[in-house]
Structures are given as C-alpha cells and as structure tokens.
Amino acid sequence: MKWRGRRESQNIEDRRGSPRGLRAGGLGLGGLVLLLAVSYFSGENPADLLSTLDQAGFSESGDLSSGPPADDETTRFMRVVLADTEAAWSSLFQAQGARYEPPVLVLFTQSTPSACGLGQSAMGPFYCPGDRKVYLDLSFFEELDRQFGAPGDFAQAYVVAHEVGHHVQTLTGISDQVSAARRSASTVEGNALSVRQELQADCYAGVWGHFAALQGLVETDDVEEGLRAAAAIGDDRLQRQTQGRVVPESFTHGSSAQRVEWFRRGLESGRMEVCDTFGR
Numbered sequence: 001m002k003w004r005g006r007r008e009s010q011n012i013e014d015r016r017g018s019p020r021g022l023r024a025g026g027l028g029l030g031g032l033v034l035l036l037a038v039s040y041f042s043g044e045n046p047a048d049l050l051s052t053l054d055q056a057g058f059s060e061s062g063d064l065s066s067g068p069p070a071d072d073e074t075t076r077f078m079r080v081v082l083a084d085t086e087a088a089w090s091s092l093f094q095a096q097g098a099r100y101e102p103p104v105l106v107l108f109t110q111s112t113p114s115a116c117g118l119g120q121s122a123m124g125p126f127y128c129p130g131d132r133k134v135y136l137d138l139s140f141f142e143e144l145d146r147q148f149g150a151p152g153d154f155a156q157a158y159v160v161a162h163e164v165g166h167h168v169q170t171l172t173g174i175s176d177q178v179s180a181a182r183r184s185a186s187t188v189e190g191n192a193l194s195v196r197q198e199l200q201a202d203c204y205a206g207v208w209g210h211f212a213a214l215q216g217l218v219e220t221d222d223v224e225e226g227l228r229a230a231a232a233i234g235d236d237r238l239q240r241q242t243q244g245r246v247v248p249e250s251f252t253h254g255s256s257a258q259r260v261e262w263f264r265r266g267l268e269s270g271r272m273e274v275c276d277t278f279g280r
Contacts, residue, residue: 206266
C-alpha cells in the first residue's frame with residue numbers, strides 16, 4: 001500500500017508498556033486458534049473463557065510490557081489506515097445526511113481492560129460497542145502471517161477495517177438489533193445471526209477498500225492480500241485446523257468462501273447498500 005506521507009489519525013490510545021490486567025502463564029497469541037475453536041463449538045464468549053483461565057492459574061502482573069515506540073512503522077501504518085477509514089465513512093455518512101463518529105483504536109500488549117471485559121492478545125483484534133473502541137495487539141499480525149498464511153500490509157489493513165465495520169454497525173443500530181434478536185434465539189439461530197453480522201463487517205471492510213483504491217493507496221497485489229486474509233480466518237478453515245472436521249451450525253463468522261464473497265462485494269461496489277447480509 002502507498003501509505004507513507006499520508007494523514008495519520010489521532011484517535012489512537014497506546015497502552016503498550018502499561019501494567020494492565022493479568023498476564024497469562026503460557027497462553028500467548030499462539031493460543032488464538034484453540035481459543036476461537038472452543039468458543040465456536042461451545043458458544044461461549046472468548047472473554048468469559050479467558051476469565052475462567054485467569055481464575056484457574058493466571059497471576060497478577062505488575063511488570064511493564066515493553067513495546068515498540070509510538071512512532072514505529074507499524075504504528076504509523078495503523079494511524080494512516082485508521083485515518084483513511086475515517087475519511088471513507090465520513091464521506092459515506094455525509095452522503096446520507098448523517099455524521100460519522102470515529103472509534104478509538106487501542107493498542108495493547110498481552111491484556112487490557114475494556115467495557116466488554118478483559119481483552120487478551122489470544123482473543124485477536126476485537127471491537128467493543130460498550131466503549132466504541134477497537135482493541136489490537138500488533139503481535140497478531142505476526143500470527144496472521146505465520147499461523148494463517150496471510151502476510152502483507154493490506155491484509156493488516158483489512159483486519160482493522162473489519163473491526164471498524166463493527167463500529168459502523170453500532171452507529172447504524174445493527175449491533176443493537178442483532179443483540180436483541182439473539183437474546184430470544186436458539187444457539188443455532190444466534191450463531192446464524194452472528195455470521196450475518198460478521199459478513200456485513202467484511203463487506204464494510206471492502207467498502208473501505210474501494211475508497212482506499214480511489215485514493216491511490218492500493219497497489220497491484222493488495223487486493224489478493226485482503227482476500228487471502230478473509231479466507232484464512234473462515235470458520236471452516238479454523239475448524240479443520242483445530243478439529244479436523246467442519247460443523248456449519250456452529251459457525252459464528254462465516255466460511256472462507258462467504259467471507260471472501262462479501263469482502264469482494266464491498267470492494268467492487270464501494271456502497272453500503274450491497275452489504276445487506278440480513279436481507280437475503
């Protein structure tokens with residue numbers, strides 16, 4: 001991506017190097033696949049599973065977790081990507097007569113508190129509607145490369161844009177509607193609603209990608225990086241890696257093919273209207 005020299009967002013809260021929360025004895029980012037698999041199959045919230053692990057053997061840590069400086073290249077890239085999502089969604093909301101309120105991106109190491117509970121690196125990036133913040137341990141991108149085979153700066157940007165997509169869902173009321181519907185739904189029905197919500201966030205990430213291409217950020221191989229990242233974290237692929245079999249009714253994010261399809265839809269059109277995963 002041609003990102004250097006572009007505007008950097010100031011909506012970033014850097015908590016790296018701060019003694020926050022708990023430190024997991026032996027559970028690092030390498031446990032992401034296993035944790036997500038248990039979450040998929042049990043229907044448990046990843047944060048709740050981590051709380052259980054904390055009680056079973058995690059210890060309070062007052063050690064400072066040293067992280068890269070605030071102006072390292074990856075952090076600056078995150079600032080540029082976030083700024084670009086702000087420009088894209090501000091333009092799209094303005095076209096509909098609305099005002100876009102951007103989220104804050106929280107960078108952390110190992111663990112950090114959020115309005116949705118304790119955030120851990122092993123959970124991967126996540127969005128919390130309670131405080132309207134995106135949480136990210138930058139070491140996830142190393143795992144995205146090594147574990148999932150999805151390297152590249154556009155793949156990293158896709159991850160951030162997907163979480164920002166959840167923020168858009170909060171602003172438009174979709175998140176509240178899904179939460180209300182899931183409260184009266186069965187586990188299988190609730191999982192299906194979660195899949196639709198996640199696929200819409202993928203589509204919204206594609207909408208941002210369309211805008212980024214118009215702004216000259218996207219290079220020749222970038223789109224393939226994004227599509228590869230979307231495919232790498234499909235439920236079917238994760239289940240094959242962790243269990244050796246696929247259980248579609250336990251999907252919570254969508255298959256690799258679905259995630260690629262909806263990301264591509266947004267990418268090709270650049271319009272929010274094509275992202276109605278709930279209407280079909």
